[in-house]
Amino acid sequence: MTTILVVDDELDLEPLLLNWFRRQIRDSTYAFHFAHNGYEALTVLRNEPAIDLLLLDINMPEMDGLTLLTKLPALNPLLLVVMVSAYGDMGNIRTAMNRGAFDFVCKPIVFDDLEITIEKTAKQVRQLRESHQLKIIDELKTRFFDNITHEFRTPLTLILAPLEQLLKRYPDSAELQHSLSMVARNAQQLLRLINQLLDLAKLESGHLSVALQAGDPGDFVGQIVQAFEGVAREKNLLLSYENELTDGYTFDADKLEQITHNLVANALKFTQRGHVTVRLSANPVVTLTVTDTGIGIAPEKLPYIFNRFYQIQQPGLTGGASSYQFANPGTGIGLALVKELAELMGGSVTVSSVSAQDKSRPSGTTFTVTLPIMRTEPYADGDSSVLPLLPINEAVAVVRPLHQPPPVAVDVTEKPLVLVVEDNTELNAFIVAELADRYRILTAHNGTDGWALAQAELPDLVLSDIMMPGMDGYQLTHRLKTDPATDHIAVVLLTAKTAQNSRMEGLERGADDYISKPFHVDELRLRIHNLLVRQQTLRAHFQQQFNRPEELHQPETMSDTFVKKLYALIENHLDDGQFRVDELAQAVGMSRRTLHRKLASVTSLSVTDFIRQYRLKRSGELLRGGHNVSETAYMIGYESPAHFSTVFREFFGKTPTDYLVDSSAQ
Structure with a gap:
C-alpha cells in the first residue's frame, strides 16, 4: 500500500x-x-x-x-x-x-494525468524503499560478519596461542607434536573460513585491494601444494606439482595463496581415487591449473558453481563399496572467492568437468586460472633472482613462533605496570599468565572498570580489547589519550576487527599499537616490550635534560604539553614559597598521588624535585639578567637568601656569586 x-x-x-x-x-x-x-x-x-x-x-x-x-x-x-x-x-x-x-x-x-503521475511516483517510492531496505540488510550483514568474526577469533586465540607455546615446549615428543600440529592445522582452517567471509564482505563493499610484492610464484605455489601432502597420503592420492616458471614476478601473495589453497583443497576433497595435479605455466600469461580425477560436476551445475553460497547436491552415486555422497559439501564460499579474487587481479577462472554419471569417459575436473602478473626486471649484475617472499600464510602451516624479546633485567618492584582490559574471562586469564613473569598486572573485564583502574593506578601500558560491553576499546582509548592525567599511558588495542577502517579508527583515537586476534604470544610480548622501552628512553631523556644545570629553562622547546602546563603554573606562582606539591596538584586538577605518579612516569622526577629544579634554573636566568642574589632568592620563592645559596650550590656546583662571575666571563 x-x-x-x-x-x-x-x-x-x-x-x-x-x-x-x-x-x-x-x-x-x-x-x-x-x-x-x-x-x-x-x-x-x-x-x-x-x-x-x-x-x-x-x-x-x-x-x-x-x-x-x-x-x-x-x-x-x-x-x-x-x-x-x-x-x-x-x-x-x-x-x-x-x-x-x-x-x-x-x-x-486533469485526474487522468494525476492518476498516471501518482502511480509513476508510487512505483519510484517502492523502488527507493526496496533499495533502502536492501542497504539496511547489507549493513546488518556486514555488521554480523564483523561481530561474528570477533566472536570466532577470541576462542581461536585461546586455541592457537597455547598450542604455539606447547609446540615449542615439547619438541622431543613426536606423538605430541603430531597431535598438536593437527589441532593447529584445523584451528587455522577455521580461521581461514572466517577470513574468507570477511574477504567476501570487503569485495562487496569495494574495500579489498591488490597488494603486489616481488617473488617467485613457482616456489610459492609449491610450498602451498606441499602443505597438502599429508592429506593426500591419508586418502592414498597422488598429489603432484609441475612448475614451468623460471622468472621472478610481482604478484599479490595473499590472494594467490587463497586461490591455490581453495582449488587444491576442493580437488582433494572430492577425489576418492587417482590423482590431483597442480601446474603453473606461462603461455603467455601465468596460468594455474588444478586437475583431479574426482567425481566431477554435472553439466547443468557448471554455470552456478562460482555463485556465492551455491552448493552442489551430489546424487547418491555408488561405485562398488565406495560412495560419492559427501556429508559436508562445503560452504559455497571458496570457489566464489577464487573467481572474485582472480578478477580483482585482472585475471579469470574457467572450469571443465566430466561427471561420474557420464559412464562414457573418466570423471574429473580441471580449473584454470589466468593471472596477468608481470615479470620482474633482472638485477644489473645479471642475476635474475628476486626479493625473497615471506613464508606462506599460516593457514596451511603450523604456527610459527617469533623470536622472543630479551627479558628486561629489573628488580620486581621496578617492573612496569600493565593493565589488561578484556571481557573474555579465559583470554584475560591467559594473557595475564603469559605476561606476569615480566610485568605487574592489573585486570578489568570492561572499559568502564578499565578506565577507573587506569585513573587510580596510572599503569605504564593498557592492553585493551575493542569490542566490549558498555565502554568499548575505542572509547577507552579516547579517554586515556585526552585526559591530562592519563595521556602518557601507552595503549595497545587487541581485537579481531582487522579491517583497515577499524585499524584507522583505533589509531585516530590515539592507540600506540594494534594487534589482531588470533595473535602470537611472542609478538604481543615484543610489541609491549618495545613500547615500554620507548617510554623508558623518553623518561631518561627528560631526566637528563632536567638534571643538567647548564641547560637553562626553555619551555618553548619542551614537547610534552603536560610538562609545559606545569611550567606555566609554577611560573605564575614563582615568588610564592608556599606554592608546593599540594598547591600544584590542585592547580592542575589532580590528586597529590596522581600528580606524583604521572610526573614520575614522564620525567622520573618527584614533584618536589621538579618544582625545585624549575625554580633553580629560573634563578640562573634571573642572575644572568642582572638581578643580585637576594633579589633572585625572593623572586623564586625563597625567603632566606642564605638557604637559596646553599640549594643553588648543590644543584649548580657553585655559589650564585661564582655563577655570576663565570657567566660574566663567558
Missing part, C-alpha cells in the same frame, strides 16, 4: 480525490491523509512516518509549499513530492523541482 498525504487549502479537493481513487482505496492500493497548510502537514508527517508520497500545493496560507519542501528531508528522506500549482506559476514549480520535488501537476487538475 502507498500512503499519500495531500496538502492543499482547497477543501473541495478532498472528496474529489476520494471519489476518483475509490477503487484503489478499496483494494488497499492507496491510503489518503489530508492537511490544509504546511504546519498541519508537519504534524501529520511526525505522527505518520509511513507516508510515502506528498501531493503538495505551492500556494497556501501560513506556510507555503516551497517552505514545507525544505523541511521534508529531515523528516523522511525517502518521501517523494508531487507539486501542485497553476499553469501561470511555472517559476515556483521550477524552483520546487530544483529543490528536490519528483514531479508536478497543474491546476485545474
